[in-house]
Amino acid sequence: MLRVYNTLSREKEVFEPVEEGLVKMYVCGLTVQNYSHIGHIRSAINYDVIRRYLEYLGFEVQYISNFTDINEKIVLRAEEEGITPEELADKYAKAFLEDIKELNIRPADMYLRVSENIDEIIEMVQTLVEKGYAYEADGNVYFSVESFEDYGKLSGRTIEDMQAGARIEVKEDKRHPMDFALWKKVEPGKGWESPWGEGWPGWHIECSAMSMKRFGATFDIHGGGTDLIFPHHENEIAQSEAYSGKKFVKYWLHNGTVNLKGEKMSKSVGNFFTTREVLKHFSGEIVRYFLLSRHYGSPIDFSFEQLEEAETAYKRLSNTRKQLAGILTGHIGNNQENKEANNKFSRAIKIRQEEFEEAMDDDFNTARTIGVIHDFAGDINRFINRTGFELNEKNFSLLNEAEEVFMLLADVMGLEFSSAENYANDSELLNSLVDILLDLRESAREEKDWEKADLIRDRLKEVGIVVKDTPRGPKWEISSKLRDEEV
RNA sequence: GGCGGCAUAGCCAAGUGGUAAGGCAGAGGACUGCAAAUCCUUUAUUCGACGGUUCAAAUCCGUCUGCCGCCUCCA
Structure with missing residues (x-):
């Protein structure tokens, strides 16, 4: 039974979608003004895994996200780069899609853009004005927080609390300092026509208008970073529920921020690593593994040292x-049946899958899940060692089953455990060349010509190819160091 | 100032009433001509401090200390 932590209730609740068998989830995407950073990626990975697990459980999932392509920063940035705001937004939206591909994040079913949903937004603002929840003042339209009784229910604060320490400069034309803009007046030629003159949508209205347009007044999951709880999501609730008169979202999920030396990565502070920078040094799989090794709700401290550690741990799993x-591509032999070992292993396969589900059912606890996968890898390694690499039919079918389950779990995590192979198999030419050298080295070794054998190994190492002698012949791979230098 | 969160081994990190998952590093072993890599085994009488509740607490309650987030754009 899946339980999820709902920010709205501050409790883990049993997960039951509004419509049986169908989950509608909306995840706040990014403002496409620059390349994505690791904080965005953590969020994307998190909801990707949630989506995958929901599907694993048999739900049909409709997953929608957005690109915010209208705001001051985009205009400024476009001027800097000497292109139009549309071109800029396009450029970084495309870059984001490339980034998530590297990380094996499945794209959303739909990415909604503010610029393509202006009519819906205007309609919503208009209705809010008509219903008395919003008012116009000099071309701007504000939502009146005092008109919405439940204002503050998500972030757990009251209007009075917030006012006490408010640091915002109060705009003259607001009736209440906490009122927020639904529609902003802009200079002629830069915005869209509206009943209140030319302008732009306010920041929060887009997610409400676009999600309700696709999903209806109520949907199941709304996700985003903890830094969006207030004011973004709080305001979304206010305007959406005021508009529809219905509950907006059933489960509010929030992922913790990515920190750098204890402080939140953020665009404004400038203390962030772009996804691209990080991917120059570590594969998407490693980054993904690292980000999933902590519970999604907690903050996570980012560092290259931690990624190196993650790489070592990850390798253990990819080796398995x-x-x-x-x-499993080898021959079936007929070594002796060890019934006890077989039964034990058979049970282990089942237990690991159960443990995996238990961990995921507990608010998508991927940190625990990774522990389970490590335990499972240990089970498999021990079993293979016991067989001495000589399989009988029973061993074979058990290992086949183990592989299936192992990969099934890995798939929910979005991990493939194959990146090392990808690097090694990049080029057929490279493969055959290294094979020739290793053949030469093997004959040298047979003649106990260690000097020649070591020379070959050392020279290969110099160019970044690590040779490993195993009981089943020499193996090789491209060292991670070389990978770093290449890029 | 208001609201919220966190504090578990050298490091990272699960665990929210029944006696401390997992990873990294360290130690030992297997394999090897030697290596490297890999695999196996092992590593917290104890959970920031002090009180309290309980047969039983890292887990619940209180006080204190330290760190962080939000209250302004943010995933």
């Missing part, structure tokens, strides 16, 4: 996968 793949 590789070993499994290798042995």
Whole structure:
């Protein structure tokens, strides 16, 4: 039974979508003004895994996200780069889609753009004005927080609380300092026509208008970073529920921020690493593994040291996968049946899957899940060692089953455990060349010509190819150091 | 100032009433001509401090200390 932590209730609740079997989830995307950074990626990975697990459980999932392509920053940035705001937004939206591909994040079913939903937004603002929840003042339209009784229910604060320490400069034309803009007046020629003159949508209205347009007044999951709880999501609730008179979102999920030396990465502070920068040094799989090794709700401290550690841990799992793949393409022998070991292993396969589900059912606890996968890898490694690489039919079918389950779990995490192979198999030419050299080295070794054998190994190492002698012949791979220098 | 969160081994990190997952680093072993890599084994009488509730607490309550987030654009 899946339970999720709902920010709205501050409790773990049993997950039951509004419509049986169908989950509608909306995740706040980014303002396409620059390349994505690791904080955005954490969010994207998190909801990607949630989506995958919901599907694993048998739900149909409709996953929608957005690109905010209208705001001052985009205009400024476009001027800097000497292109139009549309071109800028396009450029970074495209870049984001490339980034998430590297990280094996499945794209949303739909990315909604503010610029393509202006009519819906205007309609919504208009209705809010008609219903008395919003008012116009000199070409701007504001939502009146005092008109919405539940204002503050998501972030757990009252209007009075917030006012006490408010740091915002109060705009003259607002009736209440906490009122927020639904529609902003802009200079002629820069905005859209509206009943209140030319302008732009306010920041919060887009998500409400676009999500309700696709999903209806109520949907199941709304996700985003904890830094969006207030004011963004609080305001979304206010305007959406005021508009429809219905509950807006059933489960509010929030992922923790990515920190750098203890402080939140953010565009404004400038203390962030772009996804591209990080991917120059580590594969998407490693980054993904690292980000999933903590519970999604907690903040996570980012550093390259931590990524290196993650890479080592990750390799253990990809080795198990590789070993499994290798042995399953081998011959079936007929070594002796060890019933006890077989039964134990058979049970382990089942138990690991159960543990995995238990961890995921507990608010998508991927940190625990990774522990389970490590335990599972240990089970598999031990079992393979016991067989001495000579499989009988029973071993074979058990390992086959193990591989299936292992990859099923890996798939929910979006991990493939195959990046090392990808690097090694990049070029067929490279493969054959290294094979020739290793053949030469093997004959040298047979003749106990260690000097020649070591020379070959050392020279290969110099160019970044690491040779490993295993009981089943020499293996090689491209070292991670070389990968770093290449890029 | 208001609201919220966190504090678990050298490091990272699960665990929210029943006696401390997992990873990294360290130690030992297997394999090897030697390596490297890999695999196996092992590593917290104890959970920021002090009180309290309980047969039983890292887990609940209170006080204190430290760190962080939000209250302004943010994933």
